[in-house]
Amino acid sequence: MPDDSLPRDIRGYHRRSKHAPQRYALGPAFLDWESQPNPFRRFDGARQLDLPLGLDRPTPPFGRWECAAPRRLDAGSLGLFLELALGLSAWKALDGARWAVRNNPSSGNLHPTEGYVVLPPLPGIGEAPALYHYAAAAHALEERCVLDATPKLPPGGFMVGLSSVAWREAWKYGERAFRYCQHDVGHAIGSFAYAAACLGWRLTVLAEPGDAEVADWLGLHREESCHRFEREHPDLLALVHPGPCATTMPEHPGGAWFGRANRLSADHDPWPAVDLALHFTAKPAGDAPKPPPARPAPSGAVSDEPAGAIIRRRRSVMRMDASRILPRDAFGAMLAATLPDAGHVPWGGFPWPARIALFLFVHRVEGMERGLYALVRDPDSFLALKAACDGDFLWQPVAEPGGLPLFLLAPGDLEKRASQLSCLQAIAGKGAFSLGMVAEFARTLDQEGPWAYRRLFWEAGLIGQVLYLEASAAGVSGTGIGCFFDDSVHETLGIDGEAMAWQSLYHFTVGTAIDDPRIATEPAYGHLGG
Secondary structure (H helix, E strand, O other), X not given: OOOOOOOOOHHHHHXXXXXXXXXXXXXXXXXXXXXXXXXXXXXXXXXXXEOOOOOOOOOOEOOOHHHOOOOOOOHHHHHXXXXXXXXXXXXXXXXXXXXXXXXXXXXXXXXXXXXXXXXXXXXXXXXXOEEEEEEOOOOEEEEEEEEOOOOOOOOOOEEEEEEEXXXXXXXXXXXXXXXXXXXXXXXXXHHHHHHHHHOOOEEEEOOOOOHHHHHHHHOOOOHHHOOOOOOEEEEEEEEEEOOOOOOOOOOOOOEEEOOEEOOOOOOOOOOHHHHHHHHHOOOOOOOOOOOOOOOOOOOOOOOOOEHHHHXXXXXXXXXXXXXXXXXXXXXXXXXXXXXXXXXXXXHHHOOOXXXXXXXXXXXXXXXXXXXXXXXXXOHHHHHHHHHHOOOOOOOEEOOOOOOOOEEEEEEOOOHHHHHHHOOOOOHHHHXXXXXXXXXXXXXXXXHHOOOHHHHHHHHHHHHHHHHHHHHHHOOOEEEEEOOOEHHHHHHHHOOOOOOOOEEEEEEXXXXXXXXXXXXXXXXXXXHHOO
C-alpha cells in the first residue's frame, strides 16, 4: 500500500508526487474558479515605466546567432529582450472566456514564474541603479528598489532574476505543482537565452548564489512582496552581457524599496507537501560542479525566418495530425539542439553538467523505423544508463549526420504505449515522436545535494524550450507533458524506479498541430495599441 505520510526528504516528495494508472498524485478535488490565481503580479505604488514594444524590430535568422551584432543597452533593446523572453504572444478567446499566452510556456498556462531585472542608470528608465519587476501584460517595469550604489555588472549588461509563486500551480495541480514550477524555470532560462541571442547578447546563469541571496536581491523576504499564502520562492540570478565577462556575483548595495504586491487569489488551499519540497531543496551558496571537457555537438535548425517571429509563434497544442510525417533532417536538427554544447544557444549559459537522457518513441519520422530510441546527452553516463535498462535492448547506433549519440533500443509500433504512459493523452502517440526525459537522479542529488532536484527539472524544462522552438522553426509544433505515469515509464525501459538511480522527470511530443477553429486569436498587445 502507498505511504501517505508527509515526506521527510526530497526523495520522499518525489515518490509521493508520482502518478500511477490507479493512483494520481494528490490534487484538488475540484477547481474553485473563484480562487483561480491572477497570472499577473503587480506592485501597487511602485513607479511604472512603460517599455517600447519593438514588435517590428529586426531579429537575426533563427539559429544564425552570429548575425546579431550586440545591441546597445537602452530602453528599446531592453523592451525587446523582455517581450521575447517573458512577454505575451497572443490573447485567445472562446465562448466569452479570454486568456493570454506568452512567449515562455507554462504548465496549464498558469505562469508561476516572475521576472526581475537589475539595471545600471539608463536613459529613459532611471537615473539611479535599481531593481525592477517586469509586468508582462502592461509590458512595463515596476521600480521595486532604488539602489544606493551601482552594483558591479558586466560592461553594457545587467542582471535578471526569476522567482516562482507555487500557489499558482498548486491551485490546479496540488502536490505535483512543485515539479511544474521547476519545469517553468527551465523554460524561462531558455526564453531568456534565446531572447538575449536575438540582440547579440549572452545569458549566464549564476550558480554561486544561494536562495537567501537571490531573495535578498529580489526583495522576496519583505512583508510587502506578497500575500502570506502566495509567496514567491527565489529561483536564480543570471547575467546578460554583450561579450565575455567574469561571472562574479555582485554584492547588494542596499536601497529604498517601493510598492506592495497585489493579492492573486481570494482564497487558498494548503499543500504542505509542496511547502516541504521547498524546504528540502533550499539552495545553499556554492558553485556548480566542474563541467566535463567540452564536446562539440552538431547544431540545431537554421532558418531564414527571423528568430523573433518563431519565438512569438510558439504554441502548445491539444491535438496532433497522425497523417503527417516529420522530415528526417528536421528530426535530427531538433535532437542535435538538445545536446549540451557550450558553444550553442542556449547551453552556453547553463552552468551545470548534463544529467538527462532522452528516450524517444518514434512514430512518424521519414526514413526511420518505428520504435524506442535513446539519445545519450552525457557520454560518460552511457555504461551506467545501459546497465540500468532492459538487458534485451539493442543499443544499435543510428547513422545520423553529425554523429548524434542516438541508439535504437527496440523496433515496433509504440503509439498506443506512448499515449498510455502520458496519462492516456493521445498527443503522445499521434505526433511524429514523443519522448521521456530521464535523469541520473541519485548520483546528482548525492553529489550536489538535495537542492539539485530543482536544477534537474530546470535542465528538463530547458530541453523542452529547445524542442518548442526547434519544432516551430521546422514548421511543426511541440508540447510539454507534465502528466505521465512515472514508474510505468521506468518499467517500460526496464529501470528500477524504486531504486531511484534514474527517474523520468518530463515528457514532450512533437508533430503537426490540429488547430481548434472555435478559438479566436487576438494581438498580444492590442490592448496597449501595439
